[in-house]
Amino acid sequence: MAQKTIDRRWIFLLIFIGVALPLIFIIGLPIETTENVRMVYEMVENTPPGSTVLISYDFDPASRPELYPMGLALVEHCFQRDIKVIFTALWPMGVQMAEDVLDVMRQKFPNKEYGVDYVNVGFKAGGIVTVQAMGKNFREVYPSDMNGTPISEIPMLRGVKNFDNLAFLFSLSAGSPGIKEWVQIGHDTYGRPTSGGVTGVSAPSILPYVNEQQQLTGLLAGLKAAAEYEFLMDSPGLATSGMDAQSIAHLIIIIFIIIANVNYWRANKAEKGGK
Amino acid sequence: MKRNIPLIITFLVGITVIFSEFIPHYPFGMLSGELENWFLIISGFAILLGQLSLFKVNILKIKFKKENWQYSVITLISVVVMIGTGLLWGTKDNTGILGNGDQIIAVMGSKPFDYLFDNVYQHLQATMFSLLAFFIASAAYRAFIARTTESNLLLIAAILVMLGNTSLGSFLTSWIPEAISFLHLPKLAEFIMKYPTTAGQRAIMIGAGLGIIGSSLRIILGIERSYLGGK
């Protein structure tokens, strides 16, 4: 007897309802923090105020639901601690993602001044080649910021020559080029503390870099990590509200797995009974 | 000759890049970066080839009214509109051929390219990515069946990780006392991801790394030439 299967459109429908409803009616399930997220949080906490860091927006609108909340939380944390931030992007659309984060931050931190507290140097093509060149000489890669202002005229970039002048590097990465390039060059070649945020689906391939050598200082993996970061900052935001939807979707998948197993078990039993 | 010249170039460039990894002295340290710049320049020009192919294939489809030719019309219109609006009125802070299009901004709220980017393109991208949620559900339904010991282990690990990665996991096990907090679902999920999963991933990565070294050597030495169309 063949195993009974469910038309996959039923699965799709229930997933749709399971994701949509909690976004409208927020349940507010609790959040527990994990070590990888705490490592990132502590890295920012231990960075002295006035230091300069680099955050690369290596994603596009497709991964926005997972990575944008991370970007928001991280930049907010940096700004709270008076850390200066250089925004860059290895993906063309990353610039827009960074600008969207900055739009929110400008409202939250009206005192932060462009060029003094943060700067957006924009997108540069070339992936690992660009990261390599940045490590050698930041100014050669970015002679000006994204508005065309020469780097020499930007106060916070005086004295920033290469990665040695940055407290840490952070990549919000949805693929290649992205976090791997930053680890290989930023950490492995130049020895700078490097960390990042990735989509939940690509986390397993990046987790090996969180190791004894601290190739990555912690990792934010998926929406859950973003929600944990918001929890650590005591500032619930986009990710926290999205977690309910993710939880319900996971639950539906688990229920379908159980149904599939029951079907398999019944089919097996019937087959044995038939013999 | 037609095949030997690319092989010689490949060999020389390959050897140079390997040397430059270990020799920082001029000119080796600089050569590698310079060659990488060449790649960027060539790939920049190659974009034109891609666009030509796109136009050629779709125009031919429309011309000969091949099956589903209507989709080609939509493709070409989309390409022309996006390139056109970007060229004519620019994007964000960049000015286009016709200036900034202040009158259009007054009506649409932003430049035409940015309007389409924010309101059409971004949503199309997010839609395609979100399909993944539906496909993961249907794939999980098929894959996680307890047939053998190995698949049982896989099934248990999958459920622990899935629950642990949600608020529901925290909710279900938050009552467990601190002394045995390793039994909290998020911590169990983190353990599975950090040790068994990472160990497996590393094994695959080491194998793949060796494969890359082997393939690179075959290419540099000219043994492997099928990427050139050879045998």
Place this chain on the structure above:
Amino acid sequence: MRKFLIFLFLFSAVLWAQNLDFTAEDNPNDDGSAILLKWNAAEIGAATLRITKLEENGDTTLVYLSSDVIGQYILGDGIQPKVPANFRLQALDVTGNILAEKEVTAVAKAQWFNTNKISLLIMAIILTAAIVYYIFSARSGKELYIRKIAGLESIDESVGRATEMGRPILFIPGTLDLDDMQTISGLSILSKLAQRAAEYEARLIVPVCRSMVLSTAKEVVKEAYLRAGRPDAYDPDAVFYLTDDQFGFVAGVDGIIVREKPAANFFLGAFYAESLILAETGFASGSIQTAGTAMPSQLPFFVVACDYTLIGEELFAASAYLSKEPHQLGSLKGQDLGKAIFLVVLTLGIFLEIIGVHFLKDFLTIH
């Protein structure tokens, strides 16, 4: 009295200055474009340390301001090899008064070998030697055993099925550019697949998402049709460009799968989140599917949704496996020796770390 106080102030300043440690030296393992500055002003009690570069024309340029009393800084701006550079460190108190200062000179030198990478060089030499040795020993006629890879054996089955059903074969060489080895491996397999498709007269569709991959894939397919003796059957539009955009490309390919219903799908190369979207659509359309990638996070998706999956190194071995040429197979044997060496080093490393000996880990770490 006043003179005595001034003397006392200057004397104490000199004493403090003696406690200010400031050195400048060539930054090792580079092309002579950086100077390593180190300071220790712990005994002075300075609030800020200011390092300036003294230019030849008498100007000074601010290099670095630090609140750390002990630290180092690598200056890579405006440094030329073999040209002396002068620096001044000033220790300042909270109000900006100079407590002590010191000047030093250094000359940057370019190195001929990056000693930080010695472990990498040794590993590279061992691996290369092993691979080259086996390539040449295979050339001399030594028999080599290679296990069967089901995914690659399936090529004939897939092409045969496509011919029988009169439906096309879809091939995707990943979504990354030519600088990724997975793409090259994908194209190598495409070469063999296209030749078989030409022989069986099956239609091949190759959408690509990178322009450079487009021109290479076209050449590969064209040559394969020539090799099969069917240049007339080659359709130059069988290989075509869709878009560089990841999900735009997925939308395009999914559309092709739904409309054309290919008999066989090959996803061989580098894939990201698009892997499952492509493979599930292919599964739903009933195609026989073969996938291969070295992206560990995408492998589970392919394993679930495809009939055959090449895992990591199998993708890179595919070209050698399919060519059956002894010297290509020899390189695989070399890789295996490399793997054995890794296992030994790994086990030794674990053992040494457990007993508290860290030299192997320190040696292998690239600083």
